[in-house]
Amino acid sequence: MKQQLLSIAGVRDAVLQLPNDALTPMREAALAHLDEHGLPTVRNEDWKYTDLGPAIDISNRWLAAGARLDVGGDMDAAIAAITATIDANWLVIANGLIDDSRTTSINGLEFSRFSERPTPFDMNRPLANLNAALLRDGLRIQLSAATEKPLGLLIIDSADEEDGVSQASIEIDVAPGCDAEIIEYQASVGDGNHYANSIVTLHIGRSASTNYVRIQKRARSHVQTGRISATLDADSKLRMASYDMGGGLIRNDVDIDMSEPGAEVIFSGLYIAGDGQHIDNHTKVDHRVGPTTSSQEYRGILNGNCRCVWNGKAIVHKGANGTDASQANHNLLLSDKAEIDTKPELEIYADDVKCSHGTTVGQLDAAALFYLRTRGLDKRRATEILTHAFAVDIVDRAPVAAARDAIATMVESRLADLVQDVAL
Amino acid sequence: MLEIKNLKTRIGDTEILRGLTLSVQAGEVHAIMGPNGSGKSTLALVIAGHDDYVVTDGTVTYNGKNLLDLEPEERAREGVFLGFQYPVEIPGVNNAYLLKAAVNAKRRHNGQGEVDAFEFLKLAREKMAALGMDPKLLNRGINEGFSGGEKKRNEVLQMTMLEPSLAILDETDSGLDIDALKAVAKGINTLRSPDRAIVLITHYQRLLDYVQPDFVHVLSEGRIVRSGDKSLALELEDKGYDWVREAASA
Numbered sequence: 001m002k003q004q005l006l007s008i009a010g011v012r013d014a015v016l017q018l019p020n021d022a023l024t025p026m027r028e029a030a031l032a033h034l035d036e037h038g039l040p041t042v043r044n045e046d047w048k049y050t051d052l053g054p055a056i057d058i059s060n061r062w063l064a065a066g067a068r069l070d071v072g073g074d075m076d077a078a079i080a081a082i083t084a085t086i087d088a089n090w091l092v093i094a095n096g097l098i099d100d101s102r103t104t105s106i107n108g109l110e111f112s113r114f115s116e117r118p119t120p121f122d123m124n125r126p127l128a129n130l131n132a133a134l135l136r137d138g139l140r141i142q143l144s145a146a147t148e149k150p151l152g153l154l155i156i157d158s159a160d161e162e163d164g165v166s167q168a169s170i171e172i173d174v175a176p177g178c179d180a181e182i183i184e185y186q187a188s189v190g191d192g193n194h195y196a197n198s199i200v201t202l203h204i205g206r207s208a209s210t211n212y213v214r215i216q217k218r219a220r221s222h223v224q225t226g227r228i229s230a231t232l233d234a235d236s237k238l239r240m241a242s243y244d245m246g247g248g249l250i251r252n253d254v255d256i257d258m259s260e261p262g263a264e265v266i267f268s269g270l271y272i273a274g275d276g277q278h279i280d281n282h283t284k285v286d287h288r289v290g291p292t293t294s295s296q297e298y299r300g301i302l303n304g305n306c307r308c309v310w311n312g313k314a315i316v317h318k319g320a321n322g323t324d325a326s327q328a329n330h331n332l333l334l335s336d337k338a339e340i341d342t343k344p345e346l347e348i349y350a351d352d353v354k355c356s357h358g359t360t361v362g363q364l365d366a367a368a369l370f371y372l373r374t375r376g377l378d379k380r381r382a383t384e385i386l387t388h389a390f391a392v393d394i395v396d397r398a399p400v401a402a403a404r405d406a407i408a409t410m411v412e413s414r415l416a417d418l419v420q421d422v423a424l
Numbered sequence: 425m426l427e428i429k430n431l432k433t434r435i436g437d438t439e440i441l442r443g444l445t446l447s448v449q450a451g452e453v454h455a456i457m458g459p460n461g462s463g464k465s466t467l468a469l470v471i472a473g474h475d476d477y478v479v480t481d482g483t484v485t486y487n488g489k490n491l492l493d494l495e496p497e498e499r500a501r502e503g504v505f506l507g508f509q510y511p512v513e514i515p516g517v518n519n520a521y522l523l524k525a526a527v528n529a530k531r532r533h534n535g536q537g538e539v540d541a542f543e544f545l546k547l548a549r550e551k552m553a554a555l556g557m558d559p560k561l562l563n564r565g566i567n568e569g570f571s572g573g574e575k576k577r578n579e580v581l582q583m584t585m586l587e588p589s590l591a592i593l594d595e596t597d598s599g600l601d602i603d604a605l606k607a608v609a610k611g612i613n614t615l616r617s618p619d620r621a622i623v624l625i626t627h628y629q630r631l632l633d634y635v636q637p638d639f640v641h642v643l644s645e646g647r648i649v650r651s652g653d654k655s656l657a658l659e660l661e662d663k664g665y666d667w668v669r670e671a672a673s674a
Contacts, residue, residue, distance in 0.1 A: 371512045371566075374472045375522060375582065376500035376529030385525075389516025389565075 006056050006130075008035050010063030015133055017067060022115045023135065030132035033123045040126045047126075049309045049341050050251050050280045055223045058195040062165040069095050069136065069166070071192075072158030078189045079156060085406050088152030088183055095157050096136050096166035108145030108178075114138030114169070126253075127225050131167045131199050138169035143180045150181035150211075150400050153200075157222070159192030168198040176205035176233070181212075181400045186226065188218040188246075195223045202230040204238055206260075211399035214242040216250060217410065220276060227253040232292075235262035239399035243407055244271040244279050245414045254283040258292040261322075268297045270394040270411070273338070274418050275304030284313045290350065291322030299394050300331040301387050302338035303418050313345040314355065321352040329359040332390050334383070334422045384419045388412065425450045425621050426471075426491075426590055431482035432646075433470055440466045442646035443482070448590070451618040455632055455657060456625045458643035459665040464625045465509055467643070468594040472506035473499050486590065500526070501533035503589030507579040507596045509625075514566040519578070522566055523548060523585055530586060551584050554614075556607045572599040580611040591615060592623045597631035609634030629661040642668045 011034060015027045039056065040047040062071075075094050083090045083102065089109060092099040100111060114137055121132045141151065155168045174180045184200060196218070204210050210230075218224055224247055230238055244250055256265050271279045285294040300308050314325040331340045344357035364386050372382035388411070395411050398404045426448040433441040440463045448454055458464050470477050471484065473496030484491040491499060514522075528538045549559055555577045567575050576596050583591055593612065597605055612622065612635050624635060632640075632654060640656040641648045642665070650656065650668050660668065 365512070365514075367512045368514045370472075370474060370496065371508065371514070372517075372522070373496040374500050374506050374508075375526035375586075376497050376533070377525055378495075378497045378529075381525075382497075385517055385522075386514070389514060392516045 004053055004056050004060070006034075006039055007060050007063055010060060010067070011130075011133055014063055014067035018136060022118050023137065026118060026121055027133050027135070030121070030123060030129045034129040034133055037129065039130065046282060046311070049307070050249070050278065052225075054249050055195045055225065058163045058193045058223060059165050061163045062195075065162060067165070069097055071095070071162040071164040072160050072190050075156055075158050075189045078187065079154065082154060082156075082185060082187060083152065086152060086183060086185070086403050088150045088402060089147065090152040090154055091139060091141075092154045092156065093139065093168045095164060096168060098137055098139050106147060108143060108147045109151060110142045110144070112140045114140060125199070125227060125229065125255075127197055127227070128199060131169055131197050134165070135167045135169050138171065140171045142173050142175070143178055144175040146179040150183050150402050152183045152185065154185045154187065155196065155198055156187045156189065157194045157196050158189040159194035159221070160190045161192060163192065164194040166194070166196050168196070170199070171201045172203070174202070174204045174208045174210050176208055178205065178208045180208070180210045181402070182210065183400055183403050184212070184214045186216045186218060186224060188222050191219050191221050193221050196226075198224075198226045200228045202228060204230065204232050204236040206233040207235045208233070209237040210239070212238065212240040213398050213400040213403045213407070214240070215245065215403070215407065215410070216243065216247055216252070217245040218247040218250075220246070220248045222247055223249040225251045227255070229255040229257070230265070231257045231259070232263035232265065234260035237263075238265040238267070240265070240267035241394065241398050242267070242269040242281070243411070244269070244273075244281075245410050247277065247279065249278045251280045252282070254281075256283075256285040256294065257288070258286060258294070259288040261289050261291055264293040266295045268394050268397050269299070270391055271298070271300045271308055272391070272411070272414050272418060273300070273302050273306040273308050274421060275306060277306045278308070280309035282309070282311045285315070285325065287314065287316045287320045287323040287325060289317075290320040290352070291324070292320065293324045295326045297328040297330070297394070299329070299391065300340060301334065301391060301415070301418065302331065302340060303334040303422055305335070305337040307339045307341070309341045311343045311345065312357070313347070316346075316348045316350045316353050316355065318349040320350045323350060323353040323355070325353070325355045327357040331361045332387060333361060333363055334387070334418070379424045380419055380422070383422055383424065384415060387415050387419060391415065425487060427483070427485040429483045431470070431484060432480045433466060433477045434480055435466070435477050439480075440477070440646055441470070444643075444647055446641065446648060448621045448623060450589075450621055452639065453616065453622045453624065453635065453637045455637040455640045456623060456643055457627065457640065457657060457660060462643045463646045464643055465594055468506055468592050468625055471504065471592055472496055497529070501530050505583050505586055505588035505591045507583055507591065507593040509594040509598070511567050511575045511579055513568050513570070515568045517566050519564055519566050520545070520548065520562045523582060526582065527585055548581070548585060551581055554607070555581055555611050556603070557581060573601065573604040576600060577604065577608060580608050584611055584615060587615070589619065590621050590623070592625065594625045595627065596624070597626055597628065605631065606634060629657045632657050644669055
């Protein structure tokens with residue numbers, strides 16, 4: 001069956017509706033690219049498990065209805081609640097519109113907009129063309145010194161009766177030697193259909209370190225495609241953890257590019273999916289030189305009729321001797337209708353490398369379940385405790401301390417909900 | 425307190441208990457001995473409610489209730505405790521958390537409020553000290569990386585915190601050195617009371633030097649083939665299980 005196509009005429013109309021500003025040439029170039037290349041389809045190996053059909057349907061309805069950015073209800077209360085839960089310097093992108101009123105420039109943190117100084121946009125990343133064509137404005141952030149509070153990026157979207165579509169594009173530059181902490185929080189208001197497409201481009205300077213936490217807590221009616229592209233300079237470090245706590249159709253891409261020696265990335269992820277959810281995590285690490293180190297571990301807890309995908313690719317380029325790359329993906333299936341497609345991929349073109357990978361798919365340990373029950377805990381509570389035990393390592397690894405309590409609470413309540421639906 | 429009549433069970437196609445009858449009254453300590461494969465652990469797991477074992481005949485009554493009708497957690501809340509022969513390791517679940525959850529599950533069942541967190545920790549630390557346990561084990565995952573002896577002591581710790589009416593200890597003495605054995609025996613002895621019953625499942629007479637049983641039973645091929653007082657354990661130690669088997673088949 002042919003996939004429903006995105007209405008290019010609709011996108012063209014939407015581009016024309018946006019203000020004629022410094023970004024207009026980029027939008028037009030992106031439109032031309034989109035017209036020629038389209039969006040990824042399941043015929044593309046990297047997208048074979050994730051059909052963007054729902055995103056295209058939402059987009060076409062939104063385009064046909066006038067491509068308004070102000071659909072949906074008021075987000076102030078939700079924004080206030082989130083920014084009060086995690087103490088950070090918050091920048092908000094609400095339905096694709098940047099709102100930087102909560103944070104003024106402080107020492108070590110500066111931000112500006114793409115429209116003030118347009119830079120070339122890499123269209124070859126999937127969905128970058130759509131992002132650039134419909135982008136109202138992008139956010140550029142320069143981190144030059146450690147700040148007291150982490151930087152918080154809240155990408156929040158609201159949709160009620162009308163469908164919504166939003167683009168977010170954020171460029172972050174961490175200066176050489178700087179220690180940065182960043183929280184990316186993707187959230188939603190209302191239960192209407194929405195498609196959110198975001199791109200974060202992160203550059204970590206020489207000997208700098210960045211701790212990055214990514215939280216996704218969207219409504220089931222939301223589709224999200226979110227990409228983080230990170231470039232690491234010599235001797236820099238990236239610690240990252242990602243938490244998928246909600247969403248309907250979710251596709252996350254993490255691309256790490258290590259072109260200078262001494263770079264190191266350690267990242268992890270936790271996805272929790274129930275009935276009707278689809279959560280796809282694709283990661284790609286390019287070791288272009290050695291010695292460079294990458295280590296990743298994703299864990300998933302799946303229940304009901306859901307599907308999750310983990311695809312971790314590490315490419316050790318020619319001459320990248322001294323590379324150390326490890327990948328792990330562990331899954332706990334609580335239902336026989338849950339499906340996980342897990343695939344580690346190693347492409348090695350160098351000789352002196354250390355690479356390992358391992359994936360597991362399992363069910364709850366019956367002996368542990370019985371043990372807890374003989375101590376007076378009912379089956380559901382015991383199930384909750386054991387699923388939590390499976391997740392807790394990844395929670396503890398959240399590299400931004402200010403977000404850890406909020407993440408722990410979120411995981412606990414998400415698991416309590418998920419376990420309510422487990423057939424016992 | 426516990427009345428088992430003509431109990432027959434199987435796992436898969438294998439019949440394990442073949443008409444076991446046993447009566448345990450409050451205040452009594454019973455020891456069940458027997459060779460490997462005689463059904464000792466099966467008996468313990470059936471009483472605790474393991475669903476791999478299918479009861480094909482017989483009855484198990486606990487304080488007048490049909491025990492077999494209850495879920496494992498209901499049995500626990502009613503005061504049945506099983507000390508496992510092989511306690512599982514559960515990384516990621518804090519030992520103290522489980523202890524408290526277990527105590528509170530029982531208290532709620534009895535219409536009591538939850539324990540005071542401070543008092544609870546104080547009591548747990550005291551009991552650990554009495555068992556010669558490192559207090560750090562309280563904050564580790566359940567049995568995670570524990571030595572064999574630590575696992576057995578942890579079972580006894582749970583038992584002394586839960587204060588069960590009926591405690592079944594499945595080879596709690598195996599793998600313990602003499603100091604650990606004494607500490608564990610002391611823990612068991614503190615629980616002895618007129619309103620409680622203890623069933624010790626063991627291979628060896630050794631534990632019974634420290635916890636004196638009122639009755640000793642010999643289990644062989646799924647039946648109790650001989651019962652007596654504590655002198656039976658000494659006789660067994662002396663003559664071996666073949667003696668009982670021969671006596672039973674004679």
